[in-house]
Amino acid sequence: MRIADNILDTIGNTSLVKLNNVVPRGCAKIYVKLEWENPSGSMKDRTALAMISRAEEDGRLKKGDTIVEYTGGSTGISLALISIAKGYHIHIITSDAFSRDKLNQMAAFGAELTLIPSEGGLTTKKLILDMIEAARKISNKPNTYLTNQLKNFDSITGYYPLAEEIWQQTGGKVGAFVHSVGTSASFRGVSEILKKYKPQIKTVAVEPAESSVLLGGQPGPHKIEGVGIGYTPPLWDQSLADEIINVKTEDAKTMTRRLAKEEGLFAGTSSGANVVAAIRVAEKLGPEEIVVTLMADSGLKYLSTDVYAK
Numbered sequence: 001m002r003i004a005d006n007i008l009d010t011i012g013n014t015s016l017v018k019l020n021n022v023v024p025r026g027c028a029k030i031y032v033k034l035e036w037e038n039p040s041g042s043m044k045d046r047t048a049l050a051m052i053s054r055a056e057e058d059g060r061l062k063k064g065d066t067i068v069e070y071t072g073g074s075t076g077i078s079l080a081l082i083s084i085a086k087g088y089h090i091h092i093i094t095s096d097a098f099s100r101d102k103l104n105q106m107a108a109f110g111a112e113l114t115l116i117p118s119e120g121g122l123t124t125k126k127l128i129l130d131m132i133e134a135a136r137k138i139s140n141k142p143n144t145y146l147t148n149q150l151k152n153f154d155s156i157t158g159y160y161p162l163a164e165e166i167w168q169q170t171g172g173k174v175g176a177f178v179h180s181v182g183t184s185a186s187f188r189g190v191s192e193i194l195k196k197y198k199p200q201i202k203t204v205a206v207e208p209a210e211s212s213v214l215l216g217g218q219p220g221p222h223k224i225e226g227v228g229i230g231y232t233p234p235l236w237d238q239s240l241a242d243e244i245i246n247v248k249t250e251d252a253k254t255m256t257r258r259l260a261k262e263e264g265l266f267a268g269t270s271s272g273a274n275v276v277a278a279i280r281v282a283e284k285l286g287p288e289e290i291v292v293t294l295m296a297d298s299g300l301k302y303l304s305t306d307v308y309a310k
Helices: 044-057 074-086 100-108 125-139 160-169 185-197 249-263 269-285
Strands: 016-018 029-034 066-070 089-095 112-116 144-146 174-180 202-208 243-247 290-295
Touching: 016 160, 029 160, 029 269, 044 074, 044 185, 066 074, 066 125, 074 089, 074 100, 089 100, 089 125, 100 112, 112 125, 125 144, 160 174, 160 185, 174 185, 174 269, 185 202, 202 269, 243 249, 243 269, 249 269, 269 290
Parallel strands: 029 290, 066 089, 066 144, 089 112, 174 202, 174 290, 202 243
Antiparallel strands: 016 029
């Protein structure tokens, strides 16, 4: 076992685990990356580190600056963690639409929070745009740096190592990669690298059925946190998606609970959506193939929500 010099050195190299109980017979094997093994409990540590480190390298972010970001929680938590490690103050624009657990974790890491009111606790296009505008205004102050995750190409590079891990852990046998789209940085980053290794790999994007804009539908409110912003993300690359699958919020929640009770995997709602979609893909591919998807974050971030709270 290695000893890390600091918390940032523990990001990445997460486990890959086979699903054994929720996958129907006759399907391809489904493996999930346990991204909650990252220090803040989510995959977003990878992209937050990339966004901050690259901005430092080219001078956009300087010592003493305040980092500003709009976020549903996990990116904010990760940025707050990395800000601590690197000595920055961080101001997060978020909302009551997202779990209290996430807001508490951001505050625990020392983030300054500004909450934008939601419509009944739901994620909507208007909410996302209101959060973006609030962050933009704050970022006009002196000595601030807006990471601007929806338009930050540095965020994509943070997921290149994740793709390398998937390729190595499966011995290059991965036949399909399935993942939910929020900013689309993670889907794009992983898909770009896997397709370089294996052009015929099937890459499948996932979005909420209630806001299925990538499939040409209308935006709508939903409760799959961290994904489905209500419009096509600026970082979205249609050429990388061989298929787009939409998943209902209730189906995602049901699968999230099943993963905990039947697999011992305690995850968030987008992870449930990932597995619902991965099963649909696996049913088509057959038992000889391997499908990989992500447990994007820990269920500990959702204890106060109706996914787990009784």
